[in-house]
Amino acid sequence: MTSMAGLWVDVTVQGWAGHPCNFVNAFPVILLDLLPAKNGEEATMQFLLELVDILTNYVRKTFDRSTKVLDFHHPHQLLEGMEGFNLELSDQPESLEQILVDCRDTLKYGVRTGHPRFFNQLSTGLDIIGLAGEWLTSTANTNMFTYEIAPVFVLMEQLTLKKMREIIGWPSGEGDGIFSPGGAISNMYSVMIARYKYFPEVKTKGMSAAPRLVLFTSEHSHYSIKKAGAALGFGSENVVLLSTDERGRVIPADLEAKILDVKQKGYHPLFVNATAGSTVYGAFDPINEIADICEKYNMWLHVDGAWGGGLLMSRKHRHKFSGVERANSVTWNPHKMMGVPLQCSAILVREKGILAGCNSMCAGYLFQPDKQYDVSYDTGDKAIQCGRHVDIFKFWLMWKAKGTVGFEQHIDKCLDLSQYLYDKIRNREGYEMVFEGVPQHTNVCFWYIPPSLRGMEHNSKEYREKLHKVAPNIKAMMMESGTTMVGYQPQGQKVNFFRMVISNPAALQSDIDFLIDEIERLGRDL
Amino acid sequence: MTSMAGLWVDVTVQGWAGHPCNFVNAFPVILLDLLPAKNGEEATMQFLLELVDILTNYVRKTFDRSTKVLDFHHPHQLLEGMEGFNLELSDQPESLEQILVDCRDTLKYGVRTGHPRFFNQLSTGLDIIGLAGEWLTSTANTNMFTYEIAPVFVLMEQLTLKKMREIIGWPSGEGDGIFSPGGAISNMYSVMIARYKYFPEVKTKGMSAAPRLVLFTSEHSHYSIKKAGAALGFGSENVVLLSTDERGRVIPADLEAKILDVKQKGYHPLFVNATAGSTVYGAFDPINEIADICEKYNMWLHVDGAWGGGLLMSRKHRHKFSGVERANSVTWNPHKMMGVPLQCSAILVREKGILAGCNSMCAGYLFQPDKQYDVSYDTGDKAIQCGRHVDIFKFWLMWKAKGTVGFEQHIDKCLDLSQYLYDKIRNREGYEMVFEGVPQHTNVCFWYIPPSLRGMEHNSKEYREKLHKVAPNIKAMMMESGTTMVGYQPQGQKVNFFRMVISNPAALQSDIDFLIDEIERLGRDL
Known part of the structure; x- marks a missing residue:
């Protein structure tokens, strides 16, 4: 076992499970020295500060253009084990020194998504305030389901959702919403709520209580609409893909033609998803024209702004969302364009109370009505989840900063x-x-086009x-x-x-x- | 503006947005000094270390029995704003000093879920290694959908799921699984997979392609089964609640009677949830007897071990799970009994490949088949999510430690x-x-029973x-x-x-x- 970067002198003692460890002064060589152990404060602080040293070094290097974005290895290489780094889990504990080595190596063989030259995904960057927010969130380690155990976070979520609805343009920011574990789940919420709005009896009786329901979305849209269709019992064949123009934007006439076709078959057109910022082209569907059609046929209009949502905050670019205030629901992922750490996705809904109507099951063991505070703040029952990770704090903190x-x-x-x-x-x-x-x-x-291809016939x-x-x-x-x-x-x-x-x-x-x-x-x- | 705990001397300067700030030496008074700003390293490190100071103080106090578990305030009190702590978001930025005050206050008005006297939820405690794992996870800030951007985490998930399946008792740990955003979603997965197993055409054609499908779960079980029934298009009325004995355990004869009743009505009994550790009583349903019935009627057996799962790791207590290896799927939340920070929930499935079969939509823009590495490690398409938070690292690190x-x-x-x-x-x-x-x-x-009630007639x-x-x-x-x-x-x-x-x-x-x-x-x- 090597001593780490000069932090420990080479004094070998026996750890908890008989592993030899190196330590200097009071560095905690064994897990059982850490809190909640009696007098575990010093050992805990030292361990955490060692970790913070590893993390801040990583942060520093992330922004240093002379470091690599990644140190690529194939799966079999990492599985076989790199020097000193073994992924296998064991019955016996490792020393804390090895734990810190594991932390360092995990970062070493990962990908620096905050590196200035990482452009691989819609979510990139490492915002320092957002990072601070996540560190605090994990230290608070609580759950969003009740005000009782997450008073501050529940209120932050409520205020932030209201602010987002104001930016969308719904009167006084009224409406409903929740942070969910990603844009796909937010989109799934929109489909569920639309179904509940028009066919509330499906909640209790199932899909057989409704006619054959059809969802519409662009062929350039995110696959989560189709996944939602499959998962929620519509069937992926009842997700009709709309043609787009050369720029990847839905052609409204195609939407109307396909709605009429569906109606003629005797099915019920329920829901249109307009994408605001498509995954590949970054295209914005024409929301106003789609909204006209949705009004005409009494359909739910959802705007998937998972990727584009951030543009709502720009006076220069928000015109691309023109008509968004006519939507019934909007997905907006601050963890994409706004640089908030993963995960942070909101589903916003124009009609107040409909989320709870759609999802509540009134579990008495969790949402007791006889608490001493205003239990309307216990928002857990409007989620499809029970426990829910605190995704709001980092976003709120970044907004503050x-x-x-x-x-x-x-x-x-x-x-x-x-x-x-x-x-x-x-x-x-x-x-x-x-x-x-x-x-x-x-x-x-x-x-x-590499030089060797430049003279070739493009259609060949x-x-x-x-x-x-x-x-x-x-x-x-x-x-x-x-x-x-x-x-x-x-x-x-x-x-x-x-x-x-x-x-x-x-x-x-x-x-x-x-x-x-x-x-x-x-x-x-x- | 008050100076913080002696950390800053009272030198007032103008921050980014014209807010006066206090600082000492090179403490970063403005956001724009932080990375990625040029030469932002020192300011960033100082800011993060100030934060870590707040966090480690919180950790220290969490374990100190002389501190309170919470400092309770009603929603309206926090919304009106406490001294120096205002939840409202604004157009203009706050100073970094205020950001640190906000962090301190967020913790101050929250609930110490790691306090030795916090017994309010199934998830309690603050594991230092788990905390370290979360800090690292948020620093790495990546996404589980592809090996490409989460190579180490994807492999850790794979190895850990295999280990969990071995512990369940499936031969060689073979099978499938994924970490999901909580037990309710894991349970929802189980229902989706069961439907896909018996009626795969529902994925494309919707619920109308299947007979009326019925799910069975105990009246003591978690409400997520009912929520899944409502969300996935079965309808909550098609979730039949089973009677329990005095201890809250399902009565197998009642299950069989209700299956027969459902069959007689011409419906199709699809799925039984056996709870291993119910939310209120902590009851374990008799898995073996339920498995016998599931085999007899060719039904899917799910074991909801969200709360009980940890007991599988105890030689003394795992007999309560007797028969679990006969289950088709198991929910197991390390974030409950095993003390892993929120969120960490696994859905484990006996049949390999069925998760992908059930959920994949083969989005070419994300899961390209022509990568240079073995793309069977790109596991994103088997989730109902697209992006997926890294929930594995903290658990893996705790297991190592x-x-x-x-x-x-x-x-x-x-x-x-x-x-x-x-x-x-x-x-x-x-x-x-x-x-x-x-x-x-x-x-x-x-x-x-307070003294005033002790003499009273209990049935009155x-x-x-x-x-x-x-x-x-x-x-x-x-x-x-x-x-x-x-x-x-x-x-x-x-x-x-x-x-x-x-x-x-x-x-x-x-x-x-x-x-x-x-x-x-x-x-x-x-």
Whole structure:
């Protein structure tokens, strides 16, 4: 066993389970010295400070462009065990020294999602205030189901949801809502509530109490609508996919035609999902035109702003949400564009009380009516969960620290950066844009065409097959070299292309330049 | 603005938004000094260390019996704003000093769920290793959906689930599973998978593709089964509640009778939930007898061990799970009895591959088949979520630090303590047990009878009405004085009684003594 970074001198003692450990002074060599052990304070503080040292070092390196984004290993390599790092669990305890080594190694073999050159997902960045919020949340270690055990967090959630509803534009911020474990679950809530609104008897009698219900969503929308359709008993075939224009936006006439088709078959069109910021193209469906159709056919309108939601806070960009106040429900994930640590997703609903109506089961052992405080603050019964993680605090704290204006600045900066990338590559040799025009969100979708492919006939099978392999090949090399990360995927008939997204507050123009240089360096000889 | 605890001298400068701030040396007075700002390292480290100081002080006090469990305030009091603590969000940023004050106040007005005298929920305690795990998890801030961005965590989840399946007793630990955002969602998974197993076409065609499906669960079981029935389109009326014996355990003959009744009506009995550790009584349903019936009628057997699961790790107590290896699926929440910080819940499934079959939608933009590594490790598509919080690390780290034997010791100790409480009060004047005999889990359910009620006729309406108010009254006073917390609820025809549960590793016999003294002190004159 090696001594850690000079923190311990090499004095070997026997730990709890007979493992030899190294320690200096009073460093806690055994688990049983930690709190709640009697006089365990000092040992606990030392252990936690050792950990904080590891964590702050990681934070420091995360923002250091000279460090790698990742140190890639294949699953079998990590499973076989790296030097001093073994994932297997055992009957006997490890020493606390080894625990700290495990912590260091876990970070070492992971991915620095806060690195200024990590562009791989919609959620990137490491906000220091958000991080502080998460550390506090885990120290408080409580549960959102009752005011009784989460008084401050329950109120923070209530106030923050109201603020979000005000920003959406619902009168006085009235309505309902809850933080859920991610956008897919938030979208699932919207489908459940829509069903409850029009066919409340399904709650007790099941789907057989309703006619055949149909959901509509764009072919570019997130797969969670289809998953919700399958899970909630509609069936994925009753999720009708809508055609989009070249930019990935729903064509309202297609929606109306498909509604009429469904009605003609004798089914019931229930719900339309309008995506505000699609996953791949960053497209915003035309909410107002969709809302007109929903009103005409008396349907529920949900806006999936999981990715786009942040733009509501920007005076410059919120026009892309024009009509959102007409929606019945909105998904909005602060953990994406707004840089809040994972998980933080809200489902917001215009009609007050409907969440509880839809989900409550009135479990007397948890939600006692005879408490000494106003039990309307016990919000647990409106969730599909029982216990619920505290996702609100980090978001509330970031809002306090940045103000609404701080979020606005962050959003505007990310969109400016994406425009910078767009301007840089749209006429650059070796690049082809997947769709024309300035992206609506920070998604910039493009093919990189290596020199060997540039003269080829674009419609040929050979060209398409070769181009399809370019992005995966470059991505694999990128991950091996660990310098940057960006996503790729096919879309419909389009072969693999890069999807660049920017939500990372640490990213600068020079990082965009770096990405392009890196793509060209790695792809040049393909 | 007051200077904090001597940490800053009173030098007032203008912060970002013009707020006056106090600072000492290079303490970061403005948000824009923090990373990713250029040269932001020092400011960031100082800010985080200030926070850690607040957090470690909180940890220290949590274990200090001379501090209160909570400092109770009504919702309106907190909403009106306490001195220096205002929950409202604003357009403009606050100073970082105020942010730290907000952190301190959030903890101050919260509930110390790790306090040795907090017995209010199934999840109690503050495990230092688990806390360390959560701090690291939030620093890593990644997402479980792909190996690509969570290589270490994905493997840890896989190994840990296998270990849990081995402990359940499935051959070679084979099978499937996933960590979900809580026991209710895990139970919902079990219902979805059961439906998929017997009626896979429901995934595409909806509930109309199946006969009327019926779920069975005990009247003492967790309400999440009913919620799942409502949400997934079965309808809550198709969740049949089973009668229990005096101890809250399902009566197998009642299950069989109700299955036959359902069949006679032409409906299809699909699924039985056997509870292993019920919420109120801590009862274990007889799994083997229920499994016999499930085999006879070709039904899915789910074991809800959300609360009881930890007992599987105790050689002394795991006999209560006898037959669990015959289950098709098991819910097991390490965040309850095993003291892992919230959230940490697993759904474990005997049949391999069925989770993906049930839930996958094969979203090409996320789960690309042409990656350079073995994409069978991209487990996201088997979840109903898309993004998924990293719940595994803290649990894995605790397992490393304690070993299986450490969890066993913790479980055995909690059950010993609960036996101590049971022995202490079962013949004590002024107490009446809700059910006879040693509890199966750590749940000790009892009425405290104040002296004024002791002579009364137990069956009289007046007695029942008075007794019904005793627990809420004592609980309210307990919360006002902040000395300890324990739950209460009615159950069926039984008026409000205390439900004591012990999962807190910090609790000692003296804390049990304290609770009883406190109940008597507060309830004496009722």
